[in-house]
Amino acid sequence: MNLLVENISITIEKKNLLRNIGLQVETGEFIGLIGRNGSGKSTLLKSVYRIMKPDAGIISLDGEDIFRLSPRQTAQRMAVVRQEAPVEFDFTVREIVKMGRSPHKRLLQSDSTDDQDIVNDSLSRVGMRDLADQSYMTLSGGEKQRVLIARALAQQAKFLVLDEPTNHLDIRYQLQIMDLLKDLKITVLAALHDLNIAGVYCDRLYVIESGEIVTSGTPEEVLRPELLRNVFGVETEVIIHPITGKPHITFFSEMSIRKE
Numbered sequence: 001m002n003l004l005v006e007n008i009s010i011t012i013e014k015k016n017l018l019r020n021i022g023l024q025v026e027t028g029e030f031i032g033l034i035g036r037n038g039s040g041k042s043t044l045l046k047s048v049y050r051i052m053k054p055d056a057g058i059i060s061l062d063g064e065d066i067f068r069l070s071p072r073q074t075a076q077r078m079a080v081v082r083q084e085a086p087v088e089f090d091f092t093v094r095e096i097v098k099m100g101r102s103p104h105k106r107l108l109q110s111d112s113t114d115d116q117d118i119v120n121d122s123l124s125r126v127g128m129r130d131l132a133d134q135s136y137m138t139l140s141g142g143e144k145q146r147v148l149i150a151r152a153l154a155q156q157a158k159f160l161v162l163d164e165p166t167n168h169l170d171i172r173y174q175l176q177i178m179d180l181l182k183d184l185k186i187t188v189l190a191a192l193h194d195l196n197i198a199g200v201y202c203d204r205l206y207v208i209e210s211g212e213i214v215t216s217g218t219p220e221e222v223l224r225p226e227l228l229r230n231v232f233g234v235e236t237e238v239i240i241h242p243i244t245g246k247p248h249i250t251f252f253s254e255m256s257i258r259k260e
């Protein structure tokens with residue numbers, strides 16, 4: 001499944017949230033979207049998962065305009081893990097993950113053994129099987145995030161949109177969940193704040209600044225000290241790490257390099 005975003009723009013109250021955005025995710029690619037707070041990452045992802053309609057431009061999945069798909073057709077193709085997912089009622093962890101199966105079922109159709117196996121497997125893969133009967137509301141931030149990832153896994157979509165999928169996770173789960181998502185080998189578009197994680201896992205990166213894509217390329221091409229200074233306003237040293245073979249960034253705060 002491939003995603004094509006062509007020339008999309010969104011203006012709200014005379015503010016250009018997105019300007020002529022073009023972006024492509026080929027089948028099986030893991031693409032990262034990076035940029036400062038407020039640069040437009042979530043807004044762009046929201047248009048991709050159809051909760052914000054652009055004023056101009058086209059977004060298509062395998063050549064089909066996403067705004068012409070029904071919600072059910074969209075959910076069969078695309079799973080979304082958002083930063084915050086408000087859950088109004090007191091569902092258990094298992095009930096939340098089961099919701100991932102609904103695009104594949106008819107109204108009121110009961111769970112098949114396959115559905116139950118998929119739900120159990122998704123819970124196990126994020127390490128939440130033991131908490132399956134606990135109320136979602138009582139979970140820690142990181143546990144909630146793992147449940148939402150399990151729900152996306154249970155949906156078995158061929159395209160995954162991730163808005164900061166690991167921001168609540170401790171370092172072990174960050175790496176484990178990123179490994180898991182990468183191993184799915186499906187098409188992924190992810191907004192990421194951790195640039196070292198972006199460098200290790202993404203095939204290509206798009207950099208967004210004030211609602212515009214300012215550059216794109218492989219992590220080696222994009223994650224350079226000059227660009228990081230211009231976009232993020234920080235000093236860095238970037239090496240190709242001898243073990244991972246990927247760019248590794250060391251960030252220097254002003255204090256750490258201040259010479260007394």
Ligand SMILES: Nc1ncnc2c1ncn2[C@@H]1O[C@H](COP(=O)(O)OP(=O)(O)OP(=O)(O)O)[C@@H](O)[C@H]1O
Nearest residue numbers: 012013015017035036037038039040041042043044
């Ligand atoms: N509905 C809206 N009305 C007005 N302004 C909005 C609206 N939605 C987003 N914005 C503004 O658009 C800009 C981009 O927001 P967005 O959430 O896309 O940023 P982001 O890159 O995801 O930031 P962060 O890294 O902090 O999550 C922000 O300045 C935000 O205040």
